[in-house]
Amino acid sequence: MDLITWIVAGFIILVFYLLLRGPNPRLPPSPVRPLPVVGHLMHLKADLRSQFREWAEQCGDMFSLYMGGSLVVVLNGYDVIKEAMVKKGDLMSDRPPVFIDQISGLSQKGIVFSNGQLWKEQKSVCLSILRSFGMGKNLLAEKIQEEVDCFMTYLASLEGNPTDIHLHTGVVISNIICSILIGNRFDYDDEKFQDLLQKLNRVLEDQSSISLVNFFPWLRKLPGDLFKAKRMSENMLAIRNVFVNFLQEKKRNVDDSDEVLNFIDAYLKEKKKKTKPGESTTLDDQNLIKDMMDLFGGGTETTTSTIYWCILYLLNNPQVQDKVYSEIKDVIGSDRTPTMQDKGNLKYLNAVIMETERLANIIHLAVPHMCTNEVTLRGYILPKGTTVCLNLDSVLHDKATWGEDALNFCPERFIDSHGRVQIPKQFIPFGIGHRICIGEAMAKMVLFLCLASMFQKFKFLPSNPHSIPPIEYHCGGVVSPKPYKVRVVARQ
Numbered sequence: 001m002d003l004i005t006w007i008v009a010g011f012i013i014l015v016f017y018l019l020l021r022g023p024n025p026r027l028p029p030s031p032v033r034p035l036p037v038v039g040h041l042m043h044l045k046a047d048l049r050s051q052f053r054e055w056a057e058q059c060g061d062m063f064s065l066y067m068g069g070s071l072v073v074v075l076n077g078y079d080v081i082k083e084a085m086v087k088k089g090d091l092m093s094d095r096p097p098v099f100i101d102q103i104s105g106l107s108q109k110g111i112v113f114s115n116g117q118l119w120k121e122q123k124s125v126c127l128s129i130l131r132s133f134g135m136g137k138n139l140l141a142e143k144i145q146e147e148v149d150c151f152m153t154y155l156a157s158l159e160g161n162p163t164d165i166h167l168h169t170g171v172v173i174s175n176i177i178c179s180i181l182i183g184n185r186f187d188y189d190d191e192k193f194q195d196l197l198q199k200l201n202r203v204l205e206d207q208s209s210i211s212l213v214n215f216f217p218w219l220r221k222l223p224g225d226l227f228k229a230k231r232m233s234e235n236m237l238a239i240r241n242v243f244v245n246f247l248q249e250k251k252r253n254v255d256d257s258d259e260v261l262n263f264i265d266a267y268l269k270e271k272k273k274k275t276k277p278g279e280s281t282t283l284d285d286q287n288l289i290k291d292m293m294d295l296f297g298g299g300t301e302t303t304t305s306t307i308y309w310c311i312l313y314l315l316n317n318p319q320v321q322d323k324v325y326s327e328i329k330d331v332i333g334s335d336r337t338p339t340m341q342d343k344g345n346l347k348y349l350n351a352v353i354m355e356t357e358r359l360a361n362i363i364h365l366a367v368p369h370m371c372t373n374e375v376t377l378r379g380y381i382l383p384k385g386t387t388v389c390l391n392l393d394s395v396l397h398d399k400a401t402w403g404e405d406a407l408n409f410c411p412e413r414f415i416d417s418h419g420r421v422q423i424p425k426q427f428i429p430f431g432i433g434h435r436i437c438i439g440e441a442m443a444k445m446v447l448f449l450c451l452a453s454m455f456q457k458f459k460f461l462p463s464n465p466h467s468i469p470p471i472e473y474h475c476g477g478v479v480s481p482k483p484y485k486v487r488v489v490a491r492q
């Protein structure tokens with residue numbers, strides 16, 4: 001036999017071996033048999049949510065998928081997710097390497113994609129800075145309120161004409177986060193700001209095309225830019241440069257006695273506190289830049305999309321909008337702007353926000369985790385390096401917790417028979433365990449202040465009363481409603 005015949009024969013034997021080989025009993029079952037080389041790639045549908053729901057029903061707590069040669073284990077249901085993320089959190093809280101981080105020019109820095117000691121220190125410092133901003137003088141609420149006022153002026157300027165408010169909501173949220181990071185807001189027509197937002201939008205748009213490159217890195221080498229790898233690299237580097245410039249412009253020598261005006265000040269002050277006595281620290285300019293990119297990237301589309309979802313749910317449930325408005329009217333009236341002090345008294349609005357977060361579940365698979373070592377979970381043995389996805393839909397839409405109407409929008413489920421807000425432990429739209437979202441408190445503040453003002457001042461109506469926009473979504477990095485228009489009518 002010549003060499004070619006040997007190679008062809010070897011390949012055929014390999015394919016047969018892979019096709020006939022039984023599943024590995026040490027691993028969770030696969031919902032369907034993987035194909036040689038590509039694994040489950042060809043089985044994946046565009047709408048992963050409904051597919052993973054079916055597979056969770058079929059396989060139970062855990063199932064295995066192969067993306068090419070990489071093993072991905074999907075966890076379903078509150079109990080197993082909590083066991084993995086809390087009890088075994090030390091072994092399952094790393095992040096696998098991903099393309100979007102590798103091309104950022106600051107790979108393995110910051111919070112979202114870093115690991116080990118560096119991640120621990122960056123996360124704890126950023127969290128304590130954000131917490132300190134929310135206390136006392138409450139810099140967070142101050143910056144949010146300033147931007148919300150501008151948003152209200154914009155909404156009034158629409159004069160009830162049908163408009164898709166997604167883009168402008170995104171501008172408002174980006175401005176809130178920028179003003180916390182660097183201390184000042186931008187005019188909406190500022191060219192530098194517009195450019196940053198456009199690049200961020202492109203990165204978000206390209207996320208679904210790029211996901212294959214994480215498992216098949218050679219795809220990025222193909223001619224052309226079918227998987228948007230080149231476009232994403234250019235945009236990520238440009239975003240990094242914007243934050244490098246922000247740091248250069250805003251960096252100042254902050255002393256202990258100086259007032260902290262923004263995130264950059266607070267971070268540099270903390271760095272100084274650690275380096276002065278010669279303590280070793282990962283706090284440096286590169287991590288500061290990546291932290292800012294993570295907070296900006298992690299906070300913008302998530303919060304924007306939650307507001308966009310909330311309006312869509314209320315267009316479909318006008319009785320809920322009436323109830324929210326009458327609560328705001330009773331508690332606050334129409335003369336003064338809602339503040340954080342009103343949060344405890346606007347119970348129904350809080351329930352509406354939580355129901356939006358639960359049902360929309362915008363980061364439905366969380367951010368991928370990775371096993372740092374071999375882990376035994378529910379009798380299965382996950383090898384070191386296994387990618388782990390948390391199927392948050394399986395918790396937030398679980399009929400056993402939320403009832404038979406789990407897939408309906410019903411804020412009343414968060415109010416008990418005494419009229420008090422009740423939050424089941426299974427309410428985890430921000431994740432659970434070591435990697436829980438760092439922006440949870442800030443997102444809750446932004447959502448409350450924005451939505452309270454929006455519903456106090458305006459009524460949201462479908463552009464055509466006979467055709468209400470349907471609850472349809474697209475699954476990218478964040479699950480967003482399909483574009484729709486709304487009439488924003490001022491309340492008298």
Ligand code: HEM
Nearest residue numbers: 112295298299302303363366367430431435437438439443
């Ligand atoms: C409604 C809004 C938001 C939702 C639903 C949300 C949800 C999540 C989820 C599910 C995760 C992944 C948890 C995991 O991997 O186990 C996450 C991580 C993260 N989020 Fe959020 N998020 C929101 C807003 C924000 C905001 C406003 C910021 C920042 C200003 C932010 C910054 C981050 C960061 C930095 C991480 C990574 C944490 C880590 O790796 O340790 N998020 N978020």
